[in-house]
Amino acid sequence: VEDTLVLGEGIETCLSVAAAVPEWRVWAAGSLGALGAVEFPGSTRKVVVLAENDQAKPGAAGEEAAGRWLRTLQKLGRRCSAAGVPLFVARPAERDKDWNDTARRLAAKPAEATP
Numbered sequence: 001v002e003d004t005l006v007l008g009e010g011i012e013t014c015l016s017v018a019a020a021v022p023e024w025r026v027w028a029a030g031s032l033g034a035l036g037a038v039e040f041p042g043s044t045r046k047v048v049v050l051a052e053n054d055q056a057k058p059g060a061a062g063e064e065a066a067g068r069w070l071r072t073l074q075k076l077g078r079r080c081s082a083a084g085v086p087l088f089v090a091r092p093a094e095r096d097k098d099w100n101d102t103a104r105r106l107a108a109k110p111a112e113a114t115p
Helices: 011-020 032-037 059-083 099-108
Strands: 004-008 025-028 046-050 087-090
Touching: 004 011, 011 025, 011 046, 011 099, 032 059, 046 059, 059 087
Parallel strands: 004 025, 004 046, 046 087
Antiparallel strands: none
């Protein structure tokens, strides 16, 4: 699993995932722009992007956020493709804003462990 690079926008999301799967390399980019510009190590064989559900806001703001998200994924996807590295997107449960919300919800109510 050390050849997997997991990328996220926010530190909270990335810390939650790193705590859940400590053998993964998890990097927080800090912004969508930085996420699209991440230079991954040559040893990387798989990139997983941690999506957030806050890109699905209603109205014009949501459309703009969704457009930025799509452009970021396309940019990262082109770089992954050129390097021969598959790109995967992992989305949290629909009711959660991000992976941090999912981790907190599951920790608070382990019986509701369905994503």
